[in-house]
Amino acid sequence: MTKKPRPQPKKLSKEQIRAFRKTVYRHYATGARPFLWRNTRDPYKILVSEIMLQQTQAERVSEQYPLFMERFPTVGALGRARLKSVIRQWQGLGYNRRAKMLWEAARAIITEHNGRIPKDAGALQKLPGLGPYTARAVLVFAFNQPHAMIETNIRSVFLHHFFPNKKGVDDARLEPLIGQALDVRNPRKWYSALMDYGAHLKKTVPNPSRASRHHSVQSRFAGSNREIRGNIIKLLLKKRHQTKTQLIRELDADPVRAARILAQMQTEGLLKKQDTRFVIA
Secondary structure (H helix, E strand, O other): OOOOOOOOOOOOOHHHHHHHHHHHHHHHHHHOOOOHHHHOOOHHHHHHHHHHHOOOOHHHHHHHHHHHHHHOOOHHHHHHOOHHHHHHHHOOOOOOHHHHHHHHHHHHHHHHOOOOOOOOHHHHHOOOOOOHHHHHHHHHHHHOOOOOOOOHHHHHHHHHHHOOOOOOEOHHHHHHHHHHHOOOOOHHHHHHHHHHHHHHHHHHOOOHHHHEOOOOOOOOOOOOHHHHHHHHHHHHHHOOOEEHHHHHHHHOOOHHHHHHHHHHHHHHOOEEEEOOEEEEO
């Protein structure tokens, strides 16, 4: 049986690009979101914001970001801190493993890059916690480098404008269009505008992201492993030393499941054991 050829990506005309940019920038002129990380070109501060934004809504990040930056204003301050202090300051953002990876990234920047954030995507992706998108976002927002990149809001914009009434659209079909439409003269402003326009679309039209092949609905937090992991961290921040038995009793969770999660967090380096008691690493 002969396979059907994959649909070729669209080629945008100059007129389409001009009209599309006009739409995006028009919204940005009146609907730009005033996030603090947009007021800086400091690559460290941009890096912190991008790690925070990986799995947390921007509105929540905007509350925690200034507090974190006050506590750890430089990459040196973060890299020299104890992991427990970093995780304590991270509370409210969820996914505590990101705090550990950000801390490890800061330590690597100090030891391997003389305390300077790399300006190269390959070097950035070697740092803990940085995938292709986060590396490119740092380069775009800190150094104004023109890179094609995709995240949920950007995806929503391109699906809404170029794939109306389509389903199961792969990112591979969006990426060429993102590159074609990129404002190479000011990618920093362009991506801020794109993201804000995407956030606006999600509030005003049926979620365009559902047309993506990569769309998934986040599982419930209540009763999830994420909730148990977060509660373990909270207990250990309140009471430094806890045995497995004490933790499981206070968690009020299935003992087998809780024990498995504790072991996983120990393997990840978030927790360690001192004699019979768990502590934050």
